[in-house]
Amino acid sequence: MPSTPAAAASAAGEASAANRRGRPGYDQQSVLAIAVDVFNKHGYEATSMGILAENLGITKSAIYHHVPSKGDLLRLALENALGGLEAVLDDARASTGPADEQLEFVLRGTIKVLTERLPFVTLLLRLRGNTEIERDALARRREFDHRVAKLVDAARSEGSLRSDIDPRTTTRLLFGTINSIVEWYKPGGPISPDQLADDVISIMFDGLHSRS
Amino acid sequence: MPSTPAAAASAAGEASAANRRGRPGYDQQSVLAIAVDVFNKHGYEATSMGILAENLGITKSAIYHHVPSKGDLLRLALENALGGLEAVLDDARASTGPADEQLEFVLRGTIKVLTERLPFVTLLLRLRGNTEIERDALARRREFDHRVAKLVDAARSEGSLRSDIDPRTTTRLLFGTINSIVEWYKPGGPISPDQLADDVISIMFDGLHSRS
Structure with a gap:
């Protein structure tokens, strides 16, 4: 489910960067998919990066490797x-x-x-x-x-x-x-x-x- | 906009009680109407009795004269x-x-x-x-x-x-x-x-x- 060409290119870039850093299993698109589910469940404003990290089973700093901020998600x-x-x-x-x-x-x-x-x-x-x-x-x-x-x-x-x-x-x-x-x-x-x-x-x- | 006969009767009872206590301007139905607007704006769970009191311009204890709890509202x-x-x-x-x-x-x-x-x-x-x-x-x-x-x-x-x-x-x-x-x-x-x-x-x- 690619979004815009720009977003897809950025996702591909992030994914290979993530793989280089040895975090297989997540790329920007899969982080995004889980984040959207959490936003829909709890509301965007009520969702902190800490809650997101918990749902992803990774640390907050690992999320920042995929996307600069909650707003970018x-x-x-x-x-x-x-x-x-x-x-x-x-x-x-x-x-x-x-x-x-x-x-x-x-x-x-x-x-x-x-x-x-x-x-x-x-x-x-x-x-x-x-x-x-x-x-x-x-x-x-x-x-x-x-x-x-x-x-x-x-x-x-x-x-x-x-x-x-x-x-x-x-x-x-x-x-x-x-x-x-x-x-x-x-x-x-x-x-x-x-x-x-x-x-x-x-x-x-x-x-x-x-x-x- | 009366709800059930029971609720209306209860509202009437509360209203006269409120008047006896010298708090004209609010009865249970008007407290309820404002509470519902606040619930719809902020979400029921995010709305505390303190927020309700602020929106009503009365104290929390004044709300409790109209209704026993947020759940009752x-x-x-x-x-x-x-x-x-x-x-x-x-x-x-x-x-x-x-x-x-x-x-x-x-x-x-x-x-x-x-x-x-x-x-x-x-x-x-x-x-x-x-x-x-x-x-x-x-x-x-x-x-x-x-x-x-x-x-x-x-x-x-x-x-x-x-x-x-x-x-x-x-x-x-x-x-x-x-x-x-x-x-x-x-x-x-x-x-x-x-x-x-x-x-x-x-x-x-x-x-x-x-x-x-």
């Missing part, structure tokens, strides 16, 4: 989530063709990122914005939401989405439905990410009522 | 949310007529409780289950969810809900959509609770696509 984790989401919007299919098909592509892509990077997106969705890093991430999340809202508007103008519901309410409910998936979805469980995306798209676009 | 707050939700299911309209109409009645009622008792339901939805009081509340919430899931099954069996989507996924997405409302809805804002309920029901049952 948070930054890398959020980059993983946001980079994935932004890549969906940057795909050509998010800006060509009928607007409702663009919207469907983006919602499917969002669900895919959410299920594949579940702990990272969970961390993003629970941010409170208490630090500069968090506020930057929230600004990028708002920009993502804003671009999706524009697709909703466009699909409405094209006449493919119903016009009797306020577009802001529509967008809020779309995100509410999709983001709630992090609360219950179990990766590797009975529902595949593709099946889940199909189900969400079917319900949101066509509704639960059977058609006779 | 939590219990009263959760009773307000759960009592409201359970009353929806206990209404005759939740168990008579076609199952999809029962389901619609329950979802509308749930949205109404959520918007009218927003901070209380928010507290309920953020519980982690670290104490006995929280675990009891989560058990009642699961029972509520279970009864709604049975309505989804019934509506599916009656043929009014589509059968190509797993009923558990359907129920999860219904709750995901509805519960996400606490994250953005502003009571007293441009969207009335009834309008919101109409919009959610329209989207979930009939979908976003325009019908030609």
Whole structure:
């Protein structure tokens, strides 16, 4: 699960540095994965480097070989989530063709990122914005939401989405439905990410009522 | 925003007791409302009686005149949310007529409780289950969810809900959509609770696509 090219390169660099120092078993990405789980469990602010070291079974100074600070772990984790989401919007299919098909592509892509990077997106969705890093991430999340809202508007103008519901309410409910998936979805469980995306798209676009 | 009759009676009793003691301006319900806001902002566990006293502008011992402990504030707050939700299911309209109409009645009622008792339901939805009081509340919430899931099954069996989507996924997405409302809805804002309920029901049952 690489995040940005820069982060992946940095992770590779850190990993080989760690191996040179004789600490096999952890590289920056595996430290990051465990850190994100601990952040999600206890909250970012309540998690000290000491708690992280305990969960990793290594010393605090060993963590500092992988990443300079707790803030950098948070930054890398959020980059993983946001980079994935932004890549969906940057795909050509998010800006060509009928607007409702663009919207469907983006919602499917969002669900895919959410299920594949579940702990990272969970961390993003629970941010409170208490630090500069968090506020930057929230600004990028708002920009993502804003671009999706524009697709909703466009699909409405094209006449493919119903016009009797306020577009802001529509967008809020779309995100509410999709983001709630992090609360219950179990990766590797009975529902595949593709099946889940199909189900969400079917319900949101066509509704639960059977058609006779 | 009264909770159960018992809680309301208790609140009234406390209020007159408080007035006798010459502390006008606070009764148990207003202490509770402020406490719930503080719990939602800082987390229940991170909130000490000292922090509560600071937010209320009264001494800790003055709080104890209204309620015996922090746990009792939590219990009263959760009773307000759960009592409201359970009353929806206990209404005759939740168990008579076609199952999809029962389901619609329950979802509308749930949205109404959520918007009218927003901070209380928010507290309920953020519980982690670290104490006995929280675990009891989560058990009642699961029972509520279970009864709604049975309505989804019934509506599916009656043929009014589509059968190509797993009923558990359907129920999860219904709750995901509805519960996400606490994250953005502003009571007293441009969207009335009834309008919101109409919009959610329209989207979930009939979908976003325009019908030609």
